[in-house]
Amino acid sequence: MLKKLFGTLSAVALAVAGLVAIPAAISPAAAAPPGEAFDPGLIISDSVFFDFGSMDVSGIQAFLDSRVSNCRAVDPAIDCLKSIKVEIPETPATTPQEIGPCSAIPANPTASAAQVIYSVATACGISPKVLITTLQKEQGLVTSTKPTEYMYRAAMGFGCPDSDPGICGKVYVGLFNQVYRAAKQLRWYGNPKGSFTYWKPGRTVSMRFNPKS
Template structure:
């Protein structure tokens, strides 16, 4: 309806007719406002994503680390990434300085058989399995790269390079159900339970990502430290594997930590 015609109808209309005119116009106005608000939010969202990805690309260029794409899905979910012998070679190399009785490269552990389920294939346990065998078999059973498990093992307890590891380091090897300020859950305590449990947990997260606070294809606020006063930043998570890593450990390194490399940053 043209504005001029609408004004004439309004002047001539009685109360009921005016009410009918309003009833026709209001939904159209509401729809138009909703469309404008929606478009504004969409544009703002795209701008925020663009800014986050630009910052991530700068980190990738400068430090070879992209907080939104830590590892490709294909690499993460590769249970055949390494053989048992290759895992052992890494343990020998990284643990070359360890010569005591508790070196990861020579330690053995009793393991328990695990039935197949929706997340992992069966794990055949036994007595005195080497750490390399456990890492290899857990990764293969649950379809998680042995490289990922080794990386998390070092990140959580420095067990690859530890020269005199403590019992607690083995007990909480992967940090699974072992809060920073508390003891481990008995159900997950011990090297085997930690390793197999972590591999299985990643698959659980993959099947139930929607229940957690980090999602691929979205902006996610990721903190730098358990202490919220240390801040954080928006991260556009590009794939499922990266989302799972944040669900498991919900922190990212800040630029000072990245610049420090293997040293210590300020977070």
């Protein structure tokens, strides 16, 4: 299960608002909306969350490039997110019995992070902005100038349950594995037949605010 689901949604909603595809010139991110504009009943719309075509590979790459001007990584295996090359294994489409759904993803032995994000976003129907935001929220990978191996092992926080944080980074490891499995899980959260029985999409659910929040 993804760690801190609602923290993810809140972070995604704020960041997606200012995360834009950048064709040539890099424009600054838009400021977060004022507090009075926050609607706890509509953190992020489905149309934004599942907009898998909101950025192409070049737009994703341009955004990643804009976040790190001076990469200090010395090991190509754990390079900065904008520069790292990883393997995308041949990945078949999910079956009706699996969490998903995601279409097949072709193999690529030397994929960039932008290609990983785009491939998974397109196959699983998740906005690449959501995936980028989660990579930053969980491990700070988007802006890290010298990532660690652990940051890639637990890139999306998948397999990092709050009930057993010690297992984080020990299963479902690697950039592609993390992004792909997290995207499948996010699709599951949005499926009334597969999501939480008490937080099913399409229903109004009363949730109390923590008095200490």
